[in-house]
Amino acid sequence: MKVIYDKSPGLTDSALHYCPGCTHGIIHKLIAEALVDLDVLGSAIGVAPVGCSVFAYQYFNCDMQEAAHGRAPAVATGIKRVHPEAAVFTYQGDGDLAAIGTAEVVHAAVRGEKITTIFVNNAIYGMTGGQMAPTTLVGQKATTAPFGRTEALHGKPLRVSELLATVDGAKFVERVSLHDPAHVRRAGRAIREAFECQIRGEGFSFVEVLSTCPTNWGLTPAEALHWLEENMIPYYSLGKFRTPEGGSKND
Amino acid sequence: MGKVLMKGNEAIGSAAIRAGCRYFFGYPITPQNEVPEYMSRHLPEVGGVFVQAESEIAAINMVYGAAGAGGRVMTSSSSPGIALKQEGISYLAGARLPCVIVNVMRGGPGLGGIQPAQSDYFQATRGGGNGDYRIIVEAPSTLQEAVDLMQESFDLADRYRIPVMLLCDGMIGQMMEPVELREADRRPPVEKPWATVGTGGKRKPNIITSLYLNPAELEELNLLLAAQYREITERETRVESIGLEGARVVVAAYGTTARIVREAVDLCTAKGIPVGLIRPITLWPYPYAEFDKIGKDCLGVLCVEMSMGQMLDDVKIAANGRWPVHFYGRTGGVVPDPRDIAREIEVIAGRRPV
Numbered sequence: 001m002k003v004i005y006d007k008s009p010g011l012t013d014s015a016l017h018y019c020p021g022c023t024h025g026i027i028h029k030l031i032a033e034a035l036v037d038l039d040v041l042g043s044a045i046g047v048a049p050v051g052c053s054v055f056a057y058q059y060f061n062c063d064m065q066e067a068a069h070g071r072a073p074a075v076a077t078g079i080k081r082v083h084p085e086a087a088v089f090t091y092q093g094d095g096d097l098a099a100i101g102t103a104e105v106v107h108a109a110v111r112g113e114k115i116t117t118i119f120v121n122n123a124i125y126g127m128t129g130g131q132m133a134p135t136t137l138v139g140q141k142a143t144t145a146p147f148g149r150t151e152a153l154h155g156k157p158l159r160v161s162e163l164l165a166t167v168d169g170a171k172f173v174e175r176v177s178l179h180d181p182a183h184v185r186r187a188g189r190a191i192r193e194a195f196e197c198q199i200r201g202e203g204f205s206f207v208e209v210l211s212t213c214p215t216n217w218g219l220t221p222a223e224a225l226h227w228l229e230e231n232m233i234p235y236y237s238l239g240k241f242r243t244p245e246g247g248s249k250n251d
Numbered sequence: 252m253g254k255v256l257m258k259g260n261e262a263i264g265s266a267a268i269r270a271g272c273r274y275f276f277g278y279p280i281t282p283q284n285e286v287p288e289y290m291s292r293h294l295p296e297v298g299g300v301f302v303q304a305e306s307e308i309a310a311i312n313m314v315y316g317a318a319g320a321g322g323r324v325m326t327s328s329s330s331p332g333i334a335l336k337q338e339g340i341s342y343l344a345g346a347r348l349p350c351v352i353v354n355v356m357r358g359g360p361g362l363g364g365i366q367p368a369q370s371d372y373f374q375a376t377r378g379g380g381n382g383d384y385r386i387i388v389e390a391p392s393t394l395q396e397a398v399d400l401m402q403e404s405f406d407l408a409d410r411y412r413i414p415v416m417l418l419c420d421g422m423i424g425q426m427m428e429p430v431e432l433r434e435a436d437r438r439p440p441v442e443k444p445w446a447t448v449g450t451g452g453k454r455k456p457n458i459i460t461s462l463y464l465n466p467a468e469l470e471e472l473n474l475l476l477a478a479q480y481r482e483i484t485e486r487e488t489r490v491e492s493i494g495l496e497g498a499r500v501v502v503a504a505y506g507t508t509a510r511i512v513r514e515a516v517d518l519c520t521a522k523g524i525p526v527g528l529i530r531p532i533t534l535w536p537y538p539y540a541e542f543d544k545i546g547k548d549c550l551g552v553l554c555v556e557m558s559m560g561q562m563l564d565d566v567k568i569a570a571n572g573r574w575p576v577h578f579y580g581r582t583g584g585v586v587p588d589p590r591d592i593a594r595e596i597e598v599i600a601g602r603r604p605v
Contacts, residue, residue, distance in 0.1 A: 012456070042452035045320065048460075057458045063447035065319045066460035068342050071312035074304065078316025078324070079447065081274060081300045086449050104312070107305035 008032040010041050014058045021221025023178045023211040024052060027120060028059050030184070031089070034192040035062065038199065040087035045079050047072040049101075051093035052126040070101025073108035076115045087195060089116040094135040095125045098158050105164070105206075112169030112203035116194045119160060122211040123232060130216030134158045137231060142216075157235065161208045165241035171203035173242040177210040179229040183238075190240075202244045210236055254429035259394050259419070260327075262430050263353060264289030266401035267325050269432060272351070273299035274324040276313035278306055278332060281365045282421040283355035286327040307332040311339030311352075318348035319459035321446030323405060327353035329421075330371050331362060334379060340414055341380025345461025345472070349408035351401075352386075353417045355424035358584040366584025367421035369506060372561035375418050376535045383473050385480050387415040387487065388534040390505040394428050396532075402435035409441040411483055418534060420557065422507040422586065483536055490538035491530045496546040498527030500599045501574075503566045504555040505531050508587065512555055515592035524600045534562070542569040551575040551599040555592055558582055575599075 010032025018024045035041040044062035048054060050069035057064035067075040072090035080088040097105050097119050105117060124142055125131040132142035132149055135157045139148045149157075161175045172194050176187035187209055194205035210232050212224035219227055257265070264286050267275075275294055277287035291301040304310035310326050317324040328336060333354045343350060354375065358368035375388045387407055391397035397419060404415040447457050463469035493516075495501060500519075504512040509530040516526045527545065531538050545552075552574050554566040560578045570576050579595045581587045597603040 041450075043449040045447045045449060047316070054462065057456075057460060061450075061456060063450055063457045064459070065316060065447055066346075066458070066462055067315070068312060068338055071308065071315075071339075074309040074312035075316035075319075077302065077309075078274070078276065078313035078318070078322075079320045080316075081302060081313075082317045082320040082322040082324075083448060103305050104309055107309065110305075111302070 008036055010036045010061050011059055012061045016059060017055055018052065019215040021212065021214040021224060024120065026178055026184060027118065027209055027211065028056070030188040030191050031091070031118060032060065033188060034195050035087065037192060038087070038195055040195065040199065043085060044087040044089070045083065047076045047079070047088070047090040049090070049092040049096040051096050053091055053093060053120065054127065056091050070096050070099070071104055072096070072101065073104040073113065073115065073117060077108055077111070077113050080113060080115050084114070087198060089118060089195070091118050092120065093126065094119070094121045094123065094133045098134040098160050106167065109164050109167040109170040109204040109206070112171070114198050114201055114203060116198045116205045118191065119206065119208045120211050121160070121208055121236065122213040123157070124213050124216050126213050126216055137235060159236060161206070161241050164206055169203050170206060170242055171244045172197040172205035174240045175208040175210065175236060175238050177228065177233060177238055178212070179210070179225045197244055200244070254431045256427055256429050257394070258285055258427045259397065259424045260285030260355065261289045262394055262398050263327070263401065263417070263419070264293065265432060266398040267351065268293055268297060268299070270402040270405045270435065271323045272325045272405065273297065274317045274322045275299070275301050276304050276310040276317070276324070276326050278304050278310050278328065280329045280332040282357055282424050283327050283329045283353065285424070286353060286355070307335035308339065311336035314350050315339055315343055315346070315348060318343065318350045319346065319447050321443045321448055325351040325353065327355065329355045329357050330359050330368070333371060333374065337374070337379035340386065341378070341382050341384060342461050343414045344380070344384035344386060345382060346459050347412040348414070348459065349412050350414050351404045351408055351417060352414055353419065356418065356420045358582065364584045365421070367507060367557060367586060368582060368584055369420055369508060369557040370561065370582060371418070372534065372556070372558060375416055376537070384476060385535055387413060387483065388418050389415065389532060390418045390534050391423060392506055392509045392530060394423060394426060394430050397423055398430050398432060399435055402437060406438040407487060410438060411479055413479070413483070418506070420507050487533065488536040488538050489532035490541045491532060492541050492544065493528045494525060495527040495529070495544045497525045497548060498546060499525050499548055499550050500553060500596045501527040501529060501545050501549055502553045502555055502592070502596065503529045503562070505534060505562065508555055508557055511587055511589050512592055514589035515596060518589060518593040519596050522597070522602070524596065524602060526596055537565045537569070539565070539569040545574070549574050550601065551577055553577045553579060553595055553599055555587065556580045557586065
């Protein structure tokens with residue numbers, strides 16, 4: 001019998017704990033496939049965040065460290081400086097990376113740290129139950145913004161890819177989305193390119209993945225994908241913000 | 252090798268490299284700046300790595316990553332910076348990662364001052380971070396001892412998979428004195444099969460974490476840590492004591508203060524007062540049992556610190572009501588004068604009115 005689809009050997013056999021319709025599983029798969037395709041699974045060392053993906057270390061079939069909230073890029077720096085040949089990556093949500101860990105990700109980029117950061121932006125704090133994130137859209141409701149985020153009270157959401165694109169040490173910055181299969185494939189390519197950038201020793205590489213949180217958005221998985229496309233992409237434009245060749249190829 | 256004249260912070264850096272430290276992550280803060288400065292210049296000479304982090308928080312988390320990856324790693328800071336590292340120290344303890352942390356103490360609280368102090372005893376020995384953990388705390392009294400303790404600090408860290416703090420004060424960090432960078436006793440190297448070095452496709456993944464959502468598993472970790480802390484207490488407690496048997500007064504002091512107390516003891520000996528000294532070298536584990544050696548003629552124990560009385564708690568636990576416990580301290584960066592300490596001893600010995 002011909003095998004046409006299989007679970008990546010880059011993932012363990014642990015059952016994922018994520019909610020139905022959550023896109024973390026897709027991103028895990030894309031990272032695992034990139035590590036296997038690039039033949040670096042055996043040298044890969046990942047860093048898990050605090051948040052919904054806190055248990056990422058149970059799912060990736062490579063050595064893993066669990067970081068304190070927001071500190072994954074600092075932990076990854078320590079790892080990479082000890083093992084320069086390893087493929088080191090952090091996996092972080094928007095609360096972890098864009099709020100408490102802003103300094104760590106910016107300065108990892110400034111140093112041109114040869115690590116890859118996968119940034120999962122679902123515009124909300126998932127694990128703690130739907131609080132407002134730095135990426136929550138204006139008007140979007142959250143348990144700590146019960147009437148919707150207002151610019152007057154909390155400002156506008158942070159665009160991390162655009163921010164990091166101003167940093168010279170960041171050699172690859174791309175924002176992708178998971179709202180349909182074509183964009184999932186494109187996200188997979190971006191993650192692979194980010195790891196290639198690291199493996200070539202060019203500098204810091206970063207992929208922001210627009211993701212859904214059906215549970216805390218109060219939508220069905222299908223509605224959530226539609227909401228992402230309708231509401232997040234207009235504010236968080238997709239495309240490459242920085243590439244090793246230089247300049248922005250923003251589409 | 253003969254003696255060389257060195258500044259304390261540089262001697263600490265030099266000793267760390269000689270002890271095999273190859274990774275240093277730090278952030279500037281007075282009065283410890285010569286440690287990272289020394290490391291930035293000399294670690295590359297031995298193939299090591301120095302990174303100046305964006306904060307003390309980032310630095311301690313880089314230490315966590317490097318320690319988890321199997322590196323021999325160190326950071327240094329001073330009191331307010333060590334306060335910022337406490338979250339990371341708790342995680343290091345929870346994930347059972349070896350490292351060395353140098354605290355060159357300055358006065359507090361808050362931003363405090365930049366002069367020598369010993370006001371971080373609680374922070375170091377009681378754990379400034381969350382959770383039920385301990386770290387080994389060593390308190391050198393001289394520059395030579397700081398240098399000599401460095402190899403042992405790294406070896407202890409590896410052996411027990413525990414953070415070790417070298418608790419110095421600004422006096423040790425900033426003072427210049429002759430030191431001998433001699434070969435220290437080394438413990439046998441420790442394998443680190445738990446480290447994240449890449450599976451090579453040959454084994455199951457190694458995971459470094461302090462997260463245990465299952466209460467039974469978390470209790471198991473805490474029981475394991477507690478058993479290890481008992482072993483460390485039994486095997487690694489270090490103390491120097493002098494003249495306890497016939498002492499009328501026993502002084503307890505550590506670090507630079509103990510050095511000053513020796514002068515006070517000499518002043519009292521010259522006046523015919525027998526004075527003993529207990530100088531803890533490890534502050535955790537604390538040498539409580541040493542107090543059992545105090546003779547029957549003791550009228551009281553005097554604890555002297557550059558703080559308002561922090562080690563005092565441990566001295567009271569050790570005394571356990573057997574002798575009155577007195578305290579003399581200067582703080583805020585003021586260093587005690589041996590003559591003032593001698594006067595306190597004379598009062599306890601009944602040679603002076605209160």
